[in-house]
Amino acid sequence: MANQRHTSRHYEKELQELKEGLLYLGGLTERAIENALQALLGRDSELARKVIADDNAIDQLDSENEERCIRILALRQPAARDLRFIATAIKINGHLERIGDMAVNIAEKVLLLNEEPQLKPYIDIPRMGEIVQRMIRQSMDALVNENVELADQVRKDDEIVDELTEQVFRELLTFMIENPRTIKVALLIMQISKNLERIADHAEGIADMVIYMVTGKSVRHDSSTEPKGRMA
Amino acid sequence: MANQRHTSRHYEKELQELKEGLLYLGGLTERAIENALQALLGRDSELARKVIADDNAIDQLDSENEERCIRILALRQPAARDLRFIATAIKINGHLERIGDMAVNIAEKVLLLNEEPQLKPYIDIPRMGEIVQRMIRQSMDALVNENVELADQVRKDDEIVDELTEQVFRELLTFMIENPRTIKVALLIMQISKNLERIADHAEGIADMVIYMVTGKSVRHDSSTEPKGRMA
Numbered sequence: 001m002a003n004q005r006h007t008s009r010h011y012e013k014e015l016q017e018l019k020e021g022l023l024y025l026g027g028l029t030e031r032a033i034e035n036a037l038q039a040l041l042g043r044d045s046e047l048a049r050k051v052i053a054d055d056n057a058i059d060q061l062d063s064e065n066e067e068r069c070i071r072i073l074a075l076r077q078p079a080a081r082d083l084r085f086i087a088t089a090i091k092i093n094g095h096l097e098r099i100g101d102m103a104v105n106i107a108e109k110v111l112l113l114n115e116e117p118q119l120k121p122y123i124d125i126p127r128m129g130e131i132v133q134r135m136i137r138q139s140m141d142a143l144v145n146e147n148v149e150l151a152d153q154v155r156k157d158d159e160i161v162d163e164l165t166e167q168v169f170r171e172l173l174t175f176m177i178e179n180p181r182t183i184k185v186a187l188l189i190m191q192i193s194k195n196l197e198r199i200a201d202h203a204e205g206i207a208d209m210v211i212y213m214v215t216g217k218s219v220r221h222d223s224s225t226e227p228k229g230r231m232a
Numbered sequence: 233m234a235n236q237r238h239t240s241r242h243y244e245k246e247l248q249e250l251k252e253g254l255l256y257l258g259g260l261t262e263r264a265i266e267n268a269l270q271a272l273l274g275r276d277s278e279l280a281r282k283v284i285a286d287d288n289a290i291d292q293l294d295s296e297n298e299e300r301c302i303r304i305l306a307l308r309q310p311a312a313r314d315l316r317f318i319a320t321a322i323k324i325n326g327h328l329e330r331i332g333d334m335a336v337n338i339a340e341k342v343l344l345l346n347e348e349p350q351l352k353p354y355i356d357i358p359r360m361g362e363i364v365q366r367m368i369r370q371s372m373d374a375l376v377n378e379n380v381e382l383a384d385q386v387r388k389d390d391e392i393v394d395e396l397t398e399q400v401f402r403e404l405l406t407f408m409i410e411n412p413r414t415i416k417v418a419l420l421i422m423q424i425s426k427n428l429e430r431i432a433d434h435a436e437g438i439a440d441m442v443i444y445m446v447t448g449k450s451v452r453h454d455s456s457t458e459p460k461g462r463m464a
Contacts, residue, residue: 063450070319077309087302090322112461173415180409187405187463190419218295228340231419 011076018072018089019144021065025096026140028058030133032103033199037129039110040192041122048114051107058100065093088213092143095202095209099136102195102202109188109195119175119185128164128196131157135203142210154207155219161200162230168193169232194232243308250304250321251376253297257328258372260290262365264335265431269361271342272424273354280346283339290332297325320445324375327434327441331368334427334434341420341427351407351417360396360428363389367435374442386439387451393432394462400425401464426464 032051039048069090072078078086135154142150172186208219264283271280301322304310310318367386374382404418440451 066319070315073305073319074312074315080306083302083306087298087305087322090319091326094323094326108462112463169419173419176408176415177412180412183405183408183415184463187401187422229344230340231344231416 011072014068014072014076015082015085018065018068018086021061021068022089022092022096023140023144025058025061025065025093026136028054028061029096029099029103030136032058032100033106033129033133033136036103036106036110037126039107040113041126043110043114043118045111045114048107048110052104055100055104058097062093062097062100066090069093084213084216088143088209091209092206095205096136099199099202102199105195106192109192113185113188116185116188119182119189124164124168124171125189125193125196128161128168128193128200131161131164132196132199132203135161135200136206139203139206139210142207143213146210146214148211148214151207151210151214155204158200158204161197162232165193165197165232166230169230173231190232197232243304246300246304246308247314247317250297250300250318253293253300254321254324254328255372255376257290257293257297257325258368260286260293261328261331261335262368264290264332265338265361265365265368268335268338268342269358271339272345273358275342275346275350277343277346280339280342284336287332287336290329294325294329294332298322301325316445316448320375320441323441324438327437328368331431331434334431337427338424341424345417345420348417348420351414351421356396356400356403357421357425357428360393360400360425360432363393363396364428364431364435367393367432368438371435371438371442374439375445378442378446380443380446383439383442383446387436390432390436393429394464397425397429397464398462401462405463422464429464 032054035047035051035054038044039051069086072082072086076082135157138150138157139154141147142154169190172190175182176186211217211219264286267279267286268283270276271283301318304318305315308314367389370382370389371386373379374386401422404422407414408418443449443451
């Protein structure tokens with residue numbers, strides 16, 4: 001009996017470590033996006049290179065979290081509820097790792113942009129950046145507190161990011177048509193906004209998994225593809 | 233003992249069904265890409281709409297496969313080797329579902345392209361389409377036959393697709409600069425090539441998981457982000 005309590009305490013500790021590992025990864029990816037956007041706005045190539053270098057730590061933690069999940073599955077035979085948490089954790093971990101990759105993609109484009117003159121002051125992109133950072137934070141909060149309403153909020157924010165992406169595309173399109181010399185720069189900014197949109201999709205994916213974990217109801221696939229008739 | 237043999241036969245059957253479910257999903261996604269590209273080349277909006285409608289079946293099968301994985305984990309306490317297969321299966325299933333989404337994205341762009349005059353005959357895009365379809369087929373073959381060499385081949389093909397994407401971008405860029413009236417169409421084609429590149433990334437992700445499953449060696453993260461200095 002004492003032994004069983006001992007085992008159970010260990011098991012609880014492993015689940016807790018997994019949760020903390022996910023939260024920490026969430027923090028790293030949010031920071032990566034923040035830095036990538038700061039590098040964009042400040043035309044800071046050094047910071048952009050830091051985002052690219054920092055991705056190693058994200059990949060490392062992604063692998064560690066995944067190993068934690070597999071180890072728990074292998075050794076603990078988790079019951080239904082924990083099993084659903086671990087299945088959720090595997091997916092959320094994957095989303096976070098991909099968000100880190102998107103931050104790197106943005107940083108790569110910033111390096112290219114910094115070789116060209118600035119097209120115009122950024123207005124929508126920083127707004128998108130703030131929203132996607134909030135989405136990551138709230139989706140992780142929703143996970144930890146099993147808060148379905150917060151997860152729903154993340155899903156709503158995704159629609160705003162989709163609309164902003166389309167708006168950025170259409171505005172840049174007018175620049176490109178008016179002055180072909182802006183095309184190269186405008187394309188790079190389009191790709192940055194597209195990467196932010198994909199980050200929002202991953203945050204929504206996390207929120208969907210939280211809803212699935214808490215309610216058992218699958219809301220995925222509702223919006224995994226792009227809205228109809230869009231340029232972006 | 234008879235009972236144990238019975239259980240074990242059931243278990244083998246479940247693993248087999250999971251493998252078949254993955255293969256079937258691989259077939260569906262390959263077909264979706266084929267149809268999306270045929271819709272592009274034939275300017276066939278009806279076929280594009282079929283790709284979009286068909287994605288429901290892909291999402292359905294994705295969910296079924298995932299449930300199979302969870303059920304096996306919950307009921308069977310799989311040993312190390314099977315556990316690694318199921319962890320691999322969860323990830324591969326996710327990659328295939330995303331490939332289906334990319335085919336839908338391509339079909340959406342085809343619908344918009346069909347409202348505009350054709351820019352030029354397609355040369356690189358169909359080639360990219362053939363390569364990514366082969367990559368999916370070979371990555372699934374590599375999974376079933378635990379063939380690391382085939383998985384390595386898929387990883388090499390990904391580099392070719394990356395190069396072709398960059399080539400398509402640069403060619404379209406010259407069209408856009410020469411004639412601003414081509415910008416809208418060129419942007420849509422760029423996005424199609426980008427979606428093909430992302431499909432190739434997912435196929436590479438499948439190949440990476442096969443290598444991990446067979447050798448226990450993680451090759452992920454080597455190329456999950458985009459090559460440096462690229463426009464695309």
